Amino acid sequence: MMKIYDTDFNFTGGLLTCPLTRRIVIHHRAGDGDVLSIHNGHLKQGWSGIGYHFYVRKDGSIYRGRNIEKIGAHAEGNNSDSIGICFEGNFENEKMGKAQLESGRWLIAYIQESYGKNLKVLKHSDLSATACPGKYFPFKEITKASTDEVVSKMFEDGIISLSNISNWELFLSGSAKPKADYIKTIIRRYQKKVG
């Protein structure tokens, strides 16, 4: 179980509550630095405070930004139903290290579980003309691994079974679309593991 560090940032102005959360949007910072420096930067831009809900640093530490129940400021025109995760680094010109990758996987699986496990995961660039999160961002590795964890957990909890798979096909979309066969493979692998 990984840990998410709480922050106690002050936000200016009122934050609106998110009426319906149905997507996760992935970003990179396009640079390095701590979570406070993002908060301060976003305040300087005239925002209420940090626009992302989570920040994952290169050392694998995860920080809460904006309250997950409040509307973020990270993907223009797409904020009202989405959770924003930002990764430290610039993945236009660097590759992600293992600690950060593992934390990203874990965080996405954790959010999926907290939300009934059917949020779409998208890159910022799926929504607007931006390079974010960068051409070297390991999107498939992060989302595929978290899909494995989520499906295994759903199977363990009796939510998904080999007979109702079709209901769950495509429960994640964006670039990570698990087909029924893939979900079956995950379940069988999981069954083997737990014996």
Ligand SMILES: [Zn+2]
């Ligand atoms: Zn972005």
